[in-house]
Amino acid sequence: MNKEQILNAELDFIQSDKFDDNVEKYGWDENTCACCAKPLKDKTNAILTIEGPGVIPASITNDQLDEAGLVSQGIFFLGSSCVKKYPKEYRIKF
Numbered sequence: 001m002n003k004e005q006i007l008n009a010e011l012d013f014i015q016s017d018k019f020d021d022n023v024e025k026y027g028w029d030e031n032t033c034a035c036c037a038k039p040l041k042d043k044t045n046a047i048l049t050i051e052g053p054g055v056i057p058a059s060i061t062n063d064q065l066d067e068a069g070l071v072s073q074g075i076f077f078l079g080s081s082c083v084k085k086y087p088k089e090y091r092i093k094f
Contacts, residue, residue, distance in 0.1 A: 003068035010054035035082035
């Protein structure tokens with residue numbers, strides 16, 4: 001995929017309206033859902049992000065991002081209900 005194709009496939013990162021309230025209530029650490037800020041039961045669901053952050057299809061490789069001059073922000077772990085906000089081809093399951 002070239003840069004234009006990747007950017008055309010990019011989706012906005014969705015953050016819950018309750019995000020800030022949940023950070024205040026639960027705190028924030030590596031076991032927190034990046035979407036809603038609730039504690040994760042497990043780290044089995046994620047999305048791949050690029051600077052922005054934008055969400056890109058899980059099949060895009062780091063080599064493709066490098067060739068397109070785009071910077072990966074890595075994966076964001078999401079809870080099981082938050083990950084469903086994205087089409088299946090954007091989800092990573094561990």
